Amino acid sequence: MKKFDTTSLWQDAWRRLKRDKIAVISLCFVIFFTLLAIYGEIVYQYHDVLDITPNYQKTNLENAYISPNINYLMGTDGLGRDVMARLIQGVRIAYKVGIITSLIAIPIGVILGCIAAYYGGKIDDIIVWFYSTVASMPGLLFILAIAMIFKGQGLLGIYLGIGLTTWVGLCRLVRGEVLKHKELTYVHSAKVLGISSSKIMFKHILPNIFHIIIVTFTLRFPAAVGTEVIMSYLGIGVQNEPSWGLMIESARMRLWQGMWWEMTFVTIALFLLVLSFNLLGDSLRDALDPKLND
Amino acid sequence: MINYIFRRIIQMIPTVIGVILLTFILFNIVPNDLAAISLGKNVTPEMLERFDNNRGLNLPLFYGYKASTRSMNDQNFEKGQYDWRGIGVSYNNEDKYISIRSKNNFNPLLFKLDKSYEYEWTGIARGSGIIAGNNFNSNQWKKFKIISNNENSEFFSGNIDFKKIKIRKKIDNPYNSQLFFYFRQLSKADFGYSESFKQPVIKLLSDGIWPSLSLTIPIFFIGLLISIFLSLLCALFRNKFIDRFFVILSVALMSINYVVYIVAGQYLLGFKMNLFPVWGYESVTYLFLPVLIGVISGLGSNIRFYRTIMLDEMYKDYVRTAYSKGASKTRVLFRHILKNASIPIITNVVIAIPFLYTGSLLLENFFGIPGLGYLGINAILSADIDVVRALVLIGSLLFVFSNLLTDICYALVDPRVKLK
Numbered sequence: 109m110k111k112f113d114t115t116s117l118w119q120d121a122w123r124r125l126k127r128d129k130i131a132v133i134s135l136c137f138v139i140f141f142t143l144l145a146i147y148g149e150i151v152y153q154y155h156d157v158l159d160i161t162p163n164y165q166k167t168n169l170e171n172a173y174i175s176p177n178i179n180y181l182m183g184t185d186g187l188g189r190d191v192m193a194r195l196i197q198g199v200r201i202a203y204k205v206g207i208i209t210s211l212i213a214i215p216i217g218v219i220l221g222c223i224a225a226y227y228g229g230k231i232d233d234i235i236v237w238f239y240s241t242v243a244s245m246p247g248l249l250f251i252l253a254i255a256m257i258f259k260g261q262g263l264l265g266i267y268l269g270i271g272l273t274t275w276v277g278l279c280r281l282v283r284g285e286v287l288k289h290k291e292l293t294y295v296h297s298a299k300v301l302g303i304s305s306s307k308i309m310f311k312h313i314l315p316n317i318f319h320i321i322i323v324t325f326t327l328r329f330p331a332a333v334g335t336e337v338i339m340s341y342l343g344i345g346v347q348n349e350p351s352w353g354l355m356i357e358s359a360r361m362r363l364w365q366g367m368w369w370e371m372t373f374v375t376i377a378l379f380l381l382v383l384s385f386n387l388l389g390d391s392l393r394d395a396l397d398p399k400l401n402d
Numbered sequence: 403m404i405n406y407i408f409r410r411i412i413q414m415i416p417t418v419i420g421v422i423l424l425t426f427i428l429f430n431i432v433p434n435d436l437a438a439i440s441l442g443k444n445v446t447p448e449m450l451e452r453f454d455n456n457r458g459l460n461l462p463l464f465y466g467y468k469a470s471t472r473s474m475n476d477q478n479f480e481k482g483q484y485d486w487r488g489i490g491v492s493y494n495n496e497d498k499y500i501s502i503r504s505k506n507n508f509n510p511l512l513f514k515l516d517k518s519y520e521y522e523w524t525g526i527a528r529g530s531g532i533i534a535g536n537n538f539n540s541n542q543w544k545k546f547k548i549i550s551n552n553e554n555s556e557f558f559s560g561n562i563d564f565k566k567i568k569i570r571k572k573i574d575n576p577y578n579s580q581l582f583f584y585f586r587q588l589s590k591a592d593f594g595y596s597e598s599f600k601q602p603v604i605k606l607l608s609d610g611i612w613p614s615l616s617l618t619i620p621i622f623f624i625g626l627l628i629s630i631f632l633s634l635l636c637a638l639f640r641n642k643f644i645d646r647f648f649v650i651l652s653v654a655l656m657s658i659n660y661v662v663y664i665v666a667g668q669y670l671l672g673f674k675m676n677l678f679p680v681w682g683y684e685s686v687t688y689l690f691l692p693v694l695i696g697v698i699s700g701l702g703s704n705i706r707f708y709r710t711i712m713l714d715e716m717y718k719d720y721v722r723t724a725y726s727k728g729a730s731k732t733r734v735l736f737r738h739i740l741k742n743a744s745i746p747i748i749t750n751v752v753i754a755i756p757f758l759y760t761g762s763l764l765l766e767n768f769f770g771i772p773g774l775g776y777l778g779i780n781a782i783l784s785a786d787i788d789v790v791r792a793l794v795l796i797g798s799l800l801f802v803f804s805n806l807l808t809d810i811c812y813a814l815v816d817p818r819v820k821l822k
Contacts, residue, residue: 241420244805246756246797248763252782253790257433334659338764341661342779353661360665364673375662383657390653 117319117396124395131391137384141199148200151193164193164350173362176369183369185355186362191370194350195377201351202381205266205336206329212271213328214278214321221282222309226290235279243276251335255344266345270332278324285317319396326389330382337378352378406813414806421798422588429791430580431463440597440787447472447512457594457788458583460571465579468522468570473511476568477525486510486564500564502531508558516571523548525567531560534569538562593795594788598781603792606777613683614773617765618758620689621696626751628697629704634735636705637712648705655702664768667695681770692769696762711746715739745815752808756800 125131155162171188174180182191224235251273255265286309289295298308339345340353352374359370433439437453451472454460460470477486480498488508492501502508515521523534524547530539534550543565549572587594593603636645671691672680678691715721716739724734759774766775774793781789 237416237420240417241424244417244421244798244801245424246794246801249778249790249797250794252763252778253428253794256782256785256790257428257439259439259785330657337659338661342764342767342783344782356661356665363665363669371665375659375666378659378662379657382659383654386653386657 121319121392121395125391128391128395130387131395134384134387134391137380138388141381141384142203144196144199145203148196152197152200162193164189164197173367175367182373183367185370186358186367191355191373194355195352195373197350198352198355198374198377199381201346201349202333202336202378205263205270206332208263208267209271209274209332210325210328212267213275214325216272217275217278217324218282218314218321220275221279222286222313224279225283225286226305226309226313232283235283239276239279242273245273247273248335248338252339252342252344255339259344263346266336266339269339270335274328274332278321278328281320281324282317285320286313289313289316319392323389323393323396326385326392330385330389333378333385334382403813407810410806410809414802417802418799421795421802422584425791425795425798426581426584428794429787430459430584436787440785442785451513453597458580458587461573461583462576462579464581465576467573467576469573471515471521471569471571473513473515474567474569476566477510477564478566480565494563498565501529502558502560502562502564504559510558510567511569520572521550522570522572523550523567524570526565527562527567529560529562531558531562533558533562588795593792596781596786596789598784598786599789603788606789607774607792607796610772610774610777611759612773613771614762614766614775615758617689617692617696617771617773618762620693621700621762622754622758624693625697625700625704626747629701629708630740630747632701632705633708633712634740636709637716637739638731638735640713640716649709652702652705652709655698656706657702658699660699660764663695663699664764667691668768683769683771688769688771692762692765692771696765707750708743708747711743712739715743718742745812748811748815749808752804752811753801755804755807756797759797759800 125135151162166189168188171180171184172186174184174188176183180190180192182195185191185194220235220239224232251269254269254272258265258268290313295308295313298312303312336345336351337353337356340351341357342353343357345351346354355370355374359367359374363371429436436457436459437450438445441449441453451460454470454472460472462468475485477500479486479493479500486493486500491508492503493499494501521534524545526543526545527533527538528540528543530537532538533546534548536548536550538546538548538560591604593607595601596603596606599606632648636648639645668680668691671677671694678694679688680691682688720742721734721738724738725731729738763775763779765771766773767779770776777789778793780786781793
């Protein structure tokens with residue numbers, strides 16, 4: 109018997125992704141930022157467990173506004189704190205927001221989308237009504253309003269604000285895709301075999317539409333980070349930790365007096381993080397979408 | 403056509419109800435104490451009571467006969483003594499109850515009750531004496547429920563022990579709930595009263611709309627023209643250098659944070675080059691910089707969006723026909739493709755109406771333009787519930803209506819839509 113060379117969707121996608129230079133570069137950046145975030149978390153946890161104030165939080169007015177040099181590669185801010193250390197903590201917070209809001213939004217979108225499409229009828233009507241209602245809410249203002257309601261509870265307001273408003277797009281996509289899969293033979297056979305609905309939905313259909321979730325995650329991650337920066341900048345988000353939004357806010361006025369380093373490095377880091385996730389997401393979508401397969 | 407519009411309006415009603423319910427959930431059900439969020443820390447119980455009264459927040463949520471009052475917090479002495487303190491009042495730490503041994507009047511209320519209502523006191527007590535003006539007598543712990551007649555409801559005396567006690571205001575109409583209050587407010591187009599600006603919300607909204615529009619309309623139309631032009635250019639040179647350049651550029655533009663646009667624009671163009679004024683709203687020149695930033699920041703996603711639309715049209719049969727009959731490339735692009743692409747473009751234009759209304763939150767805030775976005779951010783920072791709720795509600799209602807408008811435009815332009 110002749111053996112055919114078969115490749116799974118994932119292997120196929122990986123092969124296509126590797127050919128795309130931009131995708132490989134952005135993937136490297138994403139990995140780099142992820143490592144920075146993990147490093148930042150370790151530093152944070154270390155100081156938290158030992159209950160000592162980390163260097164990036166210590167005020168040292170003698171060192172205020174030192175321009176970048178060999179000791180402080182990115183200079184120091186107005187309270188004499190190392191900009192680079194704070195920037196890395198900013199990566200940590202950005203990742204925290206990106207991941208936790210995804211953990212709220214993605215399950216809501218996937219579960220509601222699956223249920224709506226699979227059961228159809230009244231359930232579908234109700235879920236479609238629900239998400240079109242949420243979709244009608246005015247974006248940033250709605251997020252800020254939710255954050256306002258949970259004022260004074262730290263990052264919770266940000267998590268809920270972003271998480272509870274950004275699941276609609278995914279829900280629509282999943283619903284559309286499950287509607288297609290529902291009519292395919294493998295689902296019909298699974299039904300004939302008497303497999304329970306929830307098992308069909310989450311064990312048989314879900315793996316087949318998993319690429320949508322991955323692409324959505326990669327593209328909503330930078331969006332969540334950007335929203336967090338805006339919220340912190342406005343003073344509604346993070347209060348006592350070195351979020352990028354807070355760093356931009358504190359560097360804004362000093363910029364006009366010539367202290368360019370904090371602003372420059374933070375905006376570059378923010379730009380690179382968001383850009384590499386966006387580019388990677390686009391490439392992933394091209395690589396995982398079999399319709400574009402030549 | 404009339405039939406279609408009518409059907410579409412009927413379909414819109416559930417979403418409108420949904421939007422109203424969602425704002426109700428967000429502002430009435432989720433926060434357990436809206437008055438405390440809104441008024442901050444230094445408040446008297448009277449201020450809280452007035453806040454609740456004005457907004458119907460002391461009423462039951464959906465249905466009921468009992469309204470709350472701030473005159474006395476619910477006391478559960480099994481968990482601690484809380485705020486019943488005074489001469490003749492003692493707390494039994496072992497069995498967790500409060501004793502009143504007083505010939506004189508002990509008044510637990512924080513302020514005088516509104517005499518036009520009846521009040522219901524409930525709780526668990528024992529002993530003999532007077533609770534809220536009514537006689538009480540029992541040796542065992544016993545649940546009580548007393549309707550106080552207004553005049554002497556503040557009167558507590560005798561030898562009584564309390565485990566729990568709370569007070570509720572009685573209301574006659576059970577449907578007089580928060581939800582009903584909200585609907586009644588909406589039907590009168592009354593959006594409440596702003597605590598931080600000390601003005602009715604409706605006045606703030608009508609003052610803010612013009613500055614907002616003066617900013618968003620130029621941003622929108624200039625942005626639209628530029629991005630349609632660039633996307634046509636991309637479509638014309640598909641996969642050539644220009645196309646690739648703009649695709650990459652648009653992703654890069656999309657990846658720059660809005661905050662960074664504002665900061666960089668103010669610094670480079672306003673401060674370094676001194677081309678534009680940076681802050682204020684006095685003449686047209688004050689709008690140049692925010693409009694420029696608004697246009698550039700929206701360019702990325704717009705180019706991508708319109709480019710996809712143009713490319714979708716590029717490969718249709720009529721385009722091939724047009725080419726084969728000898729029409730020039732530009733003629734095909736501008737006469738044929740643009741005309742057909744106008745349907746999704748219209749959609750995008752109409753859908754942007756709510757954005758035009760709520761204004762650009764960040765731009766207005768950082769350029770000091772006194773529009774609705776400026777109002778919104780300040781209301782959120784000072785937890786001005788009524789303003790935020792009105793902005794959210796109107797924004798979402800406008801979205802629903804512009805959706806309707808889009809569909810009607812669609813049906814007017816494309817007769818196939820009606821059949822679906």
